[in-house]
Amino acid sequence: MRPFEQFEEEVDVLEEVIGVDQYDLIVFNDEVNTFDFVIETLIDVCGHSAEQAEQCTLLIHFKGKCAVKKGTFEELAPMRNDICRRGIAAEVQ
Secondary structure (H helix, E strand, O other): OOOOHHHOOOOOOOOOOOOOOOEEEEEEOOOOOOHHHHHHHHHHHHOOOHHHHHHHHHHHHHHOEEEEEEEOHHHHHHHHHHHHHOOOOEEEO
16 A cells, blocks of 8 residues: 555545636725724624724725625625715725
8 A cells, every 4th residue: 555545535526617607896086085984894794803903094095995805796786785884985896
């Protein structure tokens, strides 16, 4: 018996990739909302960790926008609506 031979197993191989349209949830910078409010919103709405929300907020501030979440349009549209209801500009692209 060769070493590791006992660990061989059969694995299924994905033969076809089924296309799933992926979109970005983009949040835009403004001069109204505080860092803390945007961070809190990303945690509440997008499920970000505190660190992830803080990093996204810094990118929003310095770059003018940030893709804060990827997903299907159906997943992201309600998040976009919730973010906009809080007075923060966001789009699904």
